Amino acid sequence: MRLNRGSLSAIGGLIAIVWVASIFSSADEPVEQGTSTSPTQTASSAPASKSSPVASPTVSETAPATASPEPKQTSTATQKPAAEPTALQELIGQLVVASEQGAGYDRDLFRHWIDADGDGCNTRREVLIAEAKIQPTVSGDCDLSGGQWYSVYDQVTTTDPSDFDVDHFVPLKEAWDSGAYAWSSDKRKEFANDLGFGGSLIAVTASSNRSKSDRDPTDWLPSNSGYHCSYVTTWVKVKIRWGLTVDSAELATIKDFGKTCN
Numbered sequence: 001m002r003l004n005r006g007s008l009s010a011i012g013g014l015i016a017i018v019w020v021a022s023i024f025s026s027a028d029e030p031v032e033q034g035t036s037t038s039p040t041q042t043a044s045s046a047p048a049s050k051s052s053p054v055a056s057p058t059v060s061e062t063a064p065a066t067a068s069p070e071p072k073q074t075s076t077a078t079q080k081p082a083a084e085p086t087a088l089q090e091l092i093g094q095l096v097v098a099s100e101q102g103a104g105y106d107r108d109l110f111r112h113w114i115d116a117d118g119d120g121c122n123t124r125r126e127v128l129i130a131e132a133k134i135q136p137t138v139s140g141d142c143d144l145s146g147g148q149w150y151s152v153y154d155q156v157t158t159t160d161p162s163d164f165d166v167d168h169f170v171p172l173k174e175a176w177d178s179g180a181y182a183w184s185s186d187k188r189k190e191f192a193n194d195l196g197f198g199g200s201l202i203a204v205t206a207s208s209n210r211s212k213s214d215r216d217p218t219d220w221l222p223s224n225s226g227y228h229c230s231y232v233t234t235w236v237k238v239k240i241r242w243g244l245t246v247d248s249a250e251l252a253t254i255k256d257f258g259k260t261c262n
């Protein structure tokens, strides 16, 4: 076979192309291997790192198993608050029990309905103004007109403040019997005009106030049964505020409410 110069150069060109192509293809291979190795490595290292997550699922599987006792712990934790004293029970813990000392009581020993701040409105009017559901107009000698009041003891609403009494939540006689007998006249006056705590005095119908008279919760509760827990709680707060004692029957009544009232 005779090959001319042209065909030789063509063959040479082909060889050169094949050689260059082989160089590039073989040069690619290590790169491919390299890139393929690194995924394999990450793939192989991934299972390795997965082996710990794989182990952690087992842990987390046991975690729910240990988590199942946890709900039991929280259930015992939810039982604890049930065993914890109610708000009223905590207050009851501050009460001091003593027999009543009834001798020597006179209502006049408690000077009440003074005008402590000298604004022309005595304590009774101050309470009516403070507790009005619709504010009255105050004029002249602290005359109240146009207001509206609600008696929570018996759920009665009025627009005539003369229908309402301002009740000493802990009656003066009850206060006397449970410690005020030993107070100074000034302290008794402060008690009888206590505007420093909203529970000490309350505007209610004159009829409910007179029904209550000087009785404690053992012997009298408001006809509004939905208010009983608030009533007993406020009673206890006033007793504590003034360091007044409770008699044993009174304490038993309050404790009964303490079981259910918060």
Ligand SMILES: [Ca+2]
Pocket (backbone or CB within 6 Å): 114, 115, 116, 117, 118, 119, 120, 121, 122, 123, 126
């Ligand atoms: Ca006043």
Ligand SMILES: [Ca+2]
Pocket (backbone or CB within 6 Å): 100, 174, 178, 216, 246, 247, 250
């Ligand atoms: Ca009592």
